[in-house]
Amino acid sequence: MPAHTDQETTAPNRRGRGRRPAAEVRADALRAAGALLFDSGMGAFTIEAVAAKAGISKTTIYKWWPSRGALALDGYFHTVEPALTFPDSGDIEADLAAQLGAFVHLLTRTPAGRVITELIGQAQTDPDLAVALRTRYSDPRRRLAVEAMRRAQERGQLRADADCEALVDQLWGACYHRLLLSDLPLTEEFTANLLANVLHGAAPRTRPAP
Amino acid sequence: MPAHTDQETTAPNRRGRGRRPAAEVRADALRAAGALLFDSGMGAFTIEAVAAKAGISKTTIYKWWPSRGALALDGYFHTVEPALTFPDSGDIEADLAAQLGAFVHLLTRTPAGRVITELIGQAQTDPDLAVALRTRYSDPRRRLAVEAMRRAQERGQLRADADCEALVDQLWGACYHRLLLSDLPLTEEFTANLLANVLHGAAPRTRPAP
Numbered sequence: 034m035p036a037h038t039d040q041e042t043t044a045p046n047r048r049g050r051g052r053r054p055a056a057e058v059r060a061d062a063l064r065a066a067g068a069l070l071f072d073s074g075m076g077a078f079t080i081e082a083v084a085a086k087a088g089i090s091k092t093t094i095y096k097w098w099p100s101r102g103a104l105a106l107d108g109y110f111h112t113v114e115p116a117l118t119f120p121d122s123g124d125i126e127a128d129l130a131a132q133l134g135a136f137v138h139l140l141t142r143t144p145a146g147r148v149i150t151e152l153i154g155q156a157q158t159d160p161d162l163a164v165a166l167r168t169r170y171s172d173p174r175r176r177l178a179v180e181a182m183r184r185a186q187e188r189g190q191l192r193a194d195a196d197c198e199a200l201v202d203q204l205w206g207a208c209y210h211r212l213l214l215s216d217l218p219l220t221e222e223f224t225a226n227l228l229a230n231v232l233h234g235a236a237p238r239t240r241p242a243p
Numbered sequence: 244m245p246a247h248t249d250q251e252t253t254a255p256n257r258r259g260r261g262r263r264p265a266a267e268v269r270a271d272a273l274r275a276a277g278a279l280l281f282d283s284g285m286g287a288f289t290i291e292a293v294a295a296k297a298g299i300s301k302t303t304i305y306k307w308w309p310s311r312g313a314l315a316l317d318g319y320f321h322t323v324e325p326a327l328t329f330p331d332s333g334d335i336e337a338d339l340a341a342q343l344g345a346f347v348h349l350l351t352r353t354p355a356g357r358v359i360t361e362l363i364g365q366a367q368t369d370p371d372l373a374v375a376l377r378t379r380y381s382d383p384r385r386r387l388a389v390e391a392m393r394r395a396q397e398r399g400q401l402r403a404d405a406d407c408e409a410l411v412d413q414l415w416g417a418c419y420h421r422l423l424l425s426d427l428p429l430t431e432e433f434t435a436n437l438l439a440n441v442l443h444g445a446a447p448r449t450r451p452a453p
Contacts, residue, residue: 150367154365157423206412210419210420227413231440234441236402236442
């Protein structure tokens with residue numbers, strides 16, 4: 034088993050003597066990366082530390098992740114993804130409310146808020162981390178949201194001419210703005226008001242429905 | 244002139260031999276801070292470098308600014324403020340469109356976009372810089388916007404129950420989100436769509452006006 038030799042002989046938490054399936058090793062690395070990030074932030078986050086924590090070799094990690102930033106973002110996504118599933122009940126207002134509620138809960142009640150602000154912060158002066166953040170986290174999340182809103186447009190629950198990409202910036206982006214740049218709270222009332230503003234408009238309805 | 248001795252004797256760009264008015268010295272420091280930030284970013288930004296560039300003493304700078312971060316934020320604000328005046332024409336939609344247009348122009352056509360993303364980024368792991376960013380830049384800007392929207396509520400141009408703080412996150416915050424976390428463009432079409440979404444709503448108007 035040349036490819037996994039040092040994993041098999043030095044792994045502190047190996048589960049058996051045979052070669053483990055690649056998917057299992059990869060999941061271990063992601064779990065270890067997420068745990069390290071949530072425990073200690075980016076300051077202590079190195080390929081070495083993740084390898085040691087997962088009980089696999091650095092070589093194995095480099096097979097899947099080109100950089101520390103890429104591993105950090107995949108570890109973050111792996112950890113938060115279960116909390117961020119996008120419901121598809123057929124009612125876009127209910128689905129957006131549920132998803133935003135889960136998102137804000139994650140940011141305010143778990144270490145995820147501190148971790149993602151640190152990742153976004155460092156990405157502003159680290160081009161590799163910026164690419165990892167975009168391609169491994171924010172672009173896929175944006176895509177899920179836009180797809181859900183496009184389905185709602187097809188059902189007639191959103192106007193056909195509404196800019197769904199802009200709506201992503203006005204819902205999740207508004208939460209990030211408050212998190213990154215203010216000391217105002219991220220509450221359920223806030224996300225309810227975000228939704229009310231973009232769905233029903235802050236201008237008075239002076240004309241009848243067209 | 245004991246307080247300004249080294250300023251008066253070593254200043255490379257001093258304009259005369261008498262003690263200059265404090266407001267003039269302060270403005271020089273702000274101009275120098277803004278210029279240094281826009282030319283070189285936070286990497287080269289030190290109290291020493293600003294003092295040298297402005298031709299004033301470090302002691303003088305510390306009279307007004309408690310930290311490098313405070314001076315950087317005031318320098319940033321001093322530089323961008325003329326481009327960010329908030330119009331008050333009596334028509335909130337026109338005023339918001341004009342202000343957002345100026346804001347996006349500043350972020351995309353001048354070094355301000357790179358500078359503010361660096362400041363926001365560093366603020367995520369530098370508590371002093373975070374306080375400076377909030378108290379010296381983003382809170383005052385937020386206040387101006389909220390006041391303009393509250394006046395519009397009094398004129399009946401925005402619903403009385405609209406959450407104006409949330410609208411700030413959904414207009415300027417949406418622009419920051421796109422700047423910090425995506426490679427999508429900040430265009431006039433984008434700001435027009437942001438406004439259309441929050442003013443008129445992305446949901447279809449199925450009921451007549453109340």
